[in-house]
Each structure stands twice: as C-alpha cells, then as structure tokens.
Amino acid sequence: MMDPRTSAQDVMRCDLCEIAVVQMHCDTCLVNLCKACVGEHMVSDESKDHKVVKFQSRKSTPLYPGCTSHNKQQCTMYCDQCDIHVCTKCIASSQHLGHKLSEILQIAEGKKDKIIKEVTELRETIYPTYQDIASDVQNRMSQLKKEYGDLSTAITKHGEDWHREIDKLVKILKAEVDEMKNTQLQTLQKHLDEINKTMSDIKDEIYSVQMVTDTNDLSKLFSVPHSLINIYRNLPQKLEPILPKFIPGKIKEVSKFFGALSSSSLTLDKHGYSIKTTQKSPEAGSSPPVKQLLDEPETVTIINTEYIELYEVACLSDEEIWTSGGDNSMKLYSINQGSLLKSITTKSGKIPEDIAVTKSGDLVYTDYRDRTVNIVKNEKIEEVIRLQNWRPRGVCSTSSGDLLVTMYNDDNKQTKVVRYSGSTEKQTIQFDDKGQPLYLSGGYYRYITEKKNLDICVSEEVAGAIVVVNQAGKLRFRYTGHTPAPKNKPFSPRRITTDSQSHILTADYNNECVHVIDQDGQFLRYIECGLSDPRGLSIDTNDNLFVAQYGKRQVKKIKYLQ
Incomplete structure (x- = not known):
C-alpha cells in the first residue's frame, strides 16, 4: 500500500x-x-x-471580533455613533448609553456588499481603464521613438542638403577663380607678346645700325633717322594683376543658419484620463436609455436643397441642418419648413471637403485645396489649422471639444488622423502595434466620427473599410461590409456617424443604403428607404438619421430606432 x-x-x-x-x-x-x-x-x-x-x-x-475593552468577549453588536464593534459588557456600560446599536452581522453584510461592488468596479472598470492607459502610454512611447527617429532623419537629410549646396557653391566659386585666372593670364600673355615683338624690333635696329657704323659709306650713315632711340625710350605700361580675395563666412555661425532644435517637455493634459465605463456597469447612471431598431425604418421628411450636387449634412439642432455641395457655399436649412435660413461662402472660395458642428454649435469645415481647417463663428470665418505638406479630408468635433482631422501627405504615400485642441496638435494616429499603416495611403474620400466610448471611427472609400481604434489609437477592429449587399456591389463607405446606442452608421454609395453596425463591428441591418446616391450622414439628439442624397440634392430624415 x-x-x-x-x-x-x-x-x-x-x-x-x-x-x-x-x-x-x-x-x-x-x-x-x-x-x-x-x-x-x-x-x-x-x-x-x-x-x-x-x-x-x-x-x-x-x-465575531474580540472586544478591545473586555478580554475574551466577542462583539456581536455595532455602535453606529462610535463606529466600533461592541460586546454585551460594552452595551451594559454607560459608555454607549443612548447610542444607536446594530447587529454586527447586518453591518458586516452591508460592508461585504460594498467591498464586492468595489472589487467588481476594480475588476470590470478601473483595471481595464489602467490597461487602456498603459496601452496609451506604450503607444505614445512607440510614437515618440518614431517621431524622434523622424527628427534625426530630418536633421541628417538637412545636413545632406547643406553638403550638396556647399559642394555646389565650392564648385561655382572654383569655376569663377579659374575664369578670373584665365582672363588675367590672357591679358598678360598679350602684353608679353607685344613686349617680345618690341624686343625683336630693337635687336633688328641694333644690327642695322651696327652695319652702318662699320662702313665708310657716309651716305648710309646719314640715312639713319635722327633720335632713333627715342622710339624705344617710351617703355610699355606695367600691368599689375590684382587677385580676388576669398572672405570665408564664420563657421561658428553655421548653426544659426542651419537650424536649431526647440526645447522638449512633458506637459500634463488638462483633460487627463477618464474612467472606462460600459453600459453593463451598475455605476453608469448616465447611460442613455436602450433603444431597439425598428423593423422597418421610415422616412419622416425630405428637405430639398439648391445645390447642383449635394455632398454633406450636419445637424445643428433638431430643427436646423447645415449642408454643403458642389459649390463654395455652406447652407443652413430649416428641417420642418425646408427653407433656406443662411448661406456662408468659404474663405478661399473653394469647395468645402467636409463639415461638422462643434459642441458649442459652431460650424467647422475642411478645405483640402487650401490646406486649412476653419470655424464659422457669428458668420465670420476663422482659420484654425493650416497644414504644410498635408491636405485635410474629414473632420469631427469630439465630446471633449477637440477636433479630429483625417489627412494625407502631398506624396500620396501617408495618411493619418490628428487630434487638435484649438490649433495645437495633441495626438497622431497612423500606425498599428506592428508599425504598419492603419489607413490606406492616398487622397481618397475619408471621413471620421467619435463614439460615446471615445473610439475613433474612420471610413475609407477605396479600401472599402471602417477602421475603428480606441482613444489611445490602438486598433479595435475593421468592418469591410456585409453580404449580400442590396445591389451586390463592392462596399463603398462615405460619410460616417454614430448614435446614442454607440451604433456606427455609414453611407454605402455603391449599394445605395446605410449600414448599421454595433460598437464591436457586428452588422445589424441595412437602411434603404428608397435612398439614391447616399453620401452625407448626420444624427440629431433624438437619434433621427439625416442622409444627403448626392444626385437628388435632397436630405432625407429617417427614423430607424424605437
């Protein structure tokens, strides 16, 4: 055994x-x-x-806990006023006379429930939030390393550019030196040739006169010109070459012209991090009421516009919508009356690419031809952001009041999302954890929105995808459409928006419908409602959907939630 x-x-x-x-x-x-x-x-x-x-x-x-005042006595009661556990001897004493007493088991149950709730919050809310914060810091570190690498590369490239320019300048200066040298040598050579000729003439004269003086023929003697030497006493001019001087610049001042680094720092974001909440959390008292999808979405009203081609729509309120189209104007329409209330012309006179409404009710638009993001306040246009080597596409205003802007580089090889607080760049989202681009490169239609949980959603027309990242810029999922599609054509997402239920909605231009997907990227339904060329989307505070129809130049108001 x-x-x-x-x-x-x-x-x-x-x-x-x-x-x-x-x-x-x-x-x-x-x-x-x-x-x-x-x-x-x-x-x-x-x-x-x-x-x-x-x-x-x-x-x-x-x-039961032992009593600190009476040895070997167990405390079965709790004094609410003194906030301590007490035994029977304590109760009998005058120390707790008139105090409210409770059974310690009842107090323990309440404390246990509180601890369980706190542990649940730690496990389901606070710990995941710290995970997101850690991921955010790691992403920022990765981005920081990349950006510092880009900075070093830029300095090296600038140095190489300087080397090329200096080599070019040295070559030019040396060529000028050679040209000056050759010019002066040619002048001196010509002068030397004239002197040599004169010297030859003098030798000839010496020989001729020598022959005359050696003869007794007087006629030859008198044939020699008077003052023969006077011709050669006028000596030639003296040419003194003056060399150019090379005046070198001060090497110590090179850094002044080459460029310098600004100071670096770490600043505290005044908005900071926020506790991650979900609809399942018992503490989420501000969660919106749950709304179910209607079996059949219905068209509530149609607003006709004056555009030849209608591009975008953005809800200002439950009564008014901003629109933009194929000209340089942005028009405000009454939803109920269908009348034009206001028209604003872009600052550059060019077509606005995308429009959005801020939390304070101001209109924002992007001008990718002018490389600017602008805000309209009291009918006056203020330039908020001007880009260099990049062009903006989509824009949205976040719950914190920041602006999220999609943009592409002039070389059409880079695409990114940038978060701005005013005109200050706060965050760049461009690569995933493996350093691969999150977004397809090129200047295609690309729009953006922020969900209730602060996820950032970008629609990519050519890629045929919705790319969703969390607040820190970490990829959550990609949605690439659903089959069968209403017209069996490739998924072509244009404008994108989100509602109170954290649904993501996007206009599918090819299939003339709107896709509704949940917050985790699962397809829920199509909204068709006789849509034609849907392009722009917006949601009002009551979760009514507004769809801009490109060719029909109409905005449809659609009810799709109960």
Whole structure:
C-alpha cells in the first residue's frame, strides 16, 4: 500500500492525522478534520469556543471580533455613533448609553456588499481603464521613438542638403577663380607678346645700325633717322594683376543658419484620463436609455436643397441642418419648413471637403485645396489649422471639444488622423502595434466620427473599410461590409456617424443604403428607404438619421430606432 503522505492526492486529508479524508471543519480555527480527530481537536485548546461543522458548511459560522475593552468577549453588536464593534459588557456600560446599536452581522453584510461592488468596479472598470492607459502610454512611447527617429532623419537629410549646396557653391566659386585666372593670364600673355615683338624690333635696329657704323659709306650713315632711340625710350605700361580675395563666412555661425532644435517637455493634459465605463456597469447612471431598431425604418421628411450636387449634412439642432455641395457655399436649412435660413461662402472660395458642428454649435469645415481647417463663428470665418505638406479630408468635433482631422501627405504615400485642441496638435494616429499603416495611403474620400466610448471611427472609400481604434489609437477592429449587399456591389463607405446606442452608421454609395453596425463591428441591418446616391450622414439628439442624397440634392430624415 502506498504511503498517503507521499502518494498523489486527489482528495483533501485531515490536518491532524494527515491520513483520513476530510469530513469536518472547525470554523473557529479554520482546520480541516476527519471525524476521528474532532475530539482531539476540541480538547487541544479549551480556551476557544470551537465551532465544528460539516466540511461542506465550512465558513458558515461567523467569527465575531474580540472586544478591545473586555478580554475574551466577542462583539456581536455595532455602535453606529462610535463606529466600533461592541460586546454585551460594552452595551451594559454607560459608555454607549443612548447610542444607536446594530447587529454586527447586518453591518458586516452591508460592508461585504460594498467591498464586492468595489472589487467588481476594480475588476470590470478601473483595471481595464489602467490597461487602456498603459496601452496609451506604450503607444505614445512607440510614437515618440518614431517621431524622434523622424527628427534625426530630418536633421541628417538637412545636413545632406547643406553638403550638396556647399559642394555646389565650392564648385561655382572654383569655376569663377579659374575664369578670373584665365582672363588675367590672357591679358598678360598679350602684353608679353607685344613686349617680345618690341624686343625683336630693337635687336633688328641694333644690327642695322651696327652695319652702318662699320662702313665708310657716309651716305648710309646719314640715312639713319635722327633720335632713333627715342622710339624705344617710351617703355610699355606695367600691368599689375590684382587677385580676388576669398572672405570665408564664420563657421561658428553655421548653426544659426542651419537650424536649431526647440526645447522638449512633458506637459500634463488638462483633460487627463477618464474612467472606462460600459453600459453593463451598475455605476453608469448616465447611460442613455436602450433603444431597439425598428423593423422597418421610415422616412419622416425630405428637405430639398439648391445645390447642383449635394455632398454633406450636419445637424445643428433638431430643427436646423447645415449642408454643403458642389459649390463654395455652406447652407443652413430649416428641417420642418425646408427653407433656406443662411448661406456662408468659404474663405478661399473653394469647395468645402467636409463639415461638422462643434459642441458649442459652431460650424467647422475642411478645405483640402487650401490646406486649412476653419470655424464659422457669428458668420465670420476663422482659420484654425493650416497644414504644410498635408491636405485635410474629414473632420469631427469630439465630446471633449477637440477636433479630429483625417489627412494625407502631398506624396500620396501617408495618411493619418490628428487630434487638435484649438490649433495645437495633441495626438497622431497612423500606425498599428506592428508599425504598419492603419489607413490606406492616398487622397481618397475619408471621413471620421467619435463614439460615446471615445473610439475613433474612420471610413475609407477605396479600401472599402471602417477602421475603428480606441482613444489611445490602438486598433479595435475593421468592418469591410456585409453580404449580400442590396445591389451586390463592392462596399463603398462615405460619410460616417454614430448614435446614442454607440451604433456606427455609414453611407454605402455603391449599394445605395446605410449600414448599421454595433460598437464591436457586428452588422445589424441595412437602411434603404428608397435612398439614391447616399453620401452625407448626420444624427440629431433624438437619434433621427439625416442622409444627403448626392444626385437628388435632397436630405432625407429617417427614423430607424424605437
């Protein structure tokens, strides 16, 4: 027979004999016992009031706290006024006379419920929030490393540009030196040639006169011109070459012109992090009422516009909507009357790419041709953001009052989402955890919205996808359409919006419908309602859907939630 102490154990053994199977439990000492050992345990410490129960009923006997004032007394009551547990002797004393007393088990149950709630909140709310914060910090660190790498690369490239320019400048200066040298040498050579010719003439004259003076023929002597030497006494001009001087710039001042780094710092975001909440949380008292999808969505009203081509719609209120189309104007319409209330012309005179309404009720629009994001306040246009080497596409106003802008680079090789507080860049979302681009490159239609849980949703027409990331920019999911589609054509998402239920809605231009998906990317239904060329979308405070129809130049108001 195998030794039960050393053999594999598949059941619990008695803590005293360590052989027999556990049948009983002492709630006072928290000891597991077999029936045979119960008596031995009861007499092992007679100072204790042993509560031995069946093993299945362990921990059923409450262990009352000992009284700090009266030795060996258990506290079964609780003094609410003094906020301490008390024994019967304490109650009999004058110390707690007239105080409200409660059973300690009742107080313990309340405390236990509170602890359970707090642990539940820690597990389901606070810990996941810290996970998101840790992910956010890690993403920021990864982004920081990349951006510092980009900074070093930019400095290196700038240095290479300077080297090229300096080499080019050295080449030009050396060419100028050679040209000046050759010009002066040619002038001096011509002067030398003239002197050599004169010297040859003098030699010839010397020889001729020498011949005359050596003869006795007087006629030849008188044939020599008077003052022959005077011709050569006028010496040639002296040419003194003046060399150019090279005046080098001060090397110590190179940094002044090359460029310099601004200071770096870490700042505290005044908005900070917020506790992650879900609709399941018992503490989420501000959660909106649950609304179910209607079996059949219905068209409530139609607003006709004056555009030749209608692009976008944005709800200002439950009575008014902003619109934009194929010209340089943004028009405000009354929903109930269908009348034009106001028209604003873009600052650049170009077509607005996207429009949105801020929390304060101001109109925002992007001008990708002018590279700007603008805000309309009291019918006056203020330029908020001007981009360099990038062009904006979609824009939305967040719950915190920030602006989220989709944009692409001039080389059509980069696409990103940038969060702005006013004109200050706060966050860039461009790559996933593996360093791969989150969004398809190129200047295609690309729109954006923020969900109730602060997820950021971007529609990509050419990619045929909705890309959803969390507040920290970490990819949550991609939605690539649903089959069968109403017209069996490829998914072509345009404008995107979200409602109080955290549904994501996007206009499918090809299939002439609106996709409704839940907050985790699961397809829920199509909204058709006779839509034609749907492009712009917006939701009012009552969860009514507004759809801008491109060709019909109409905005349809649709009810799709109960």
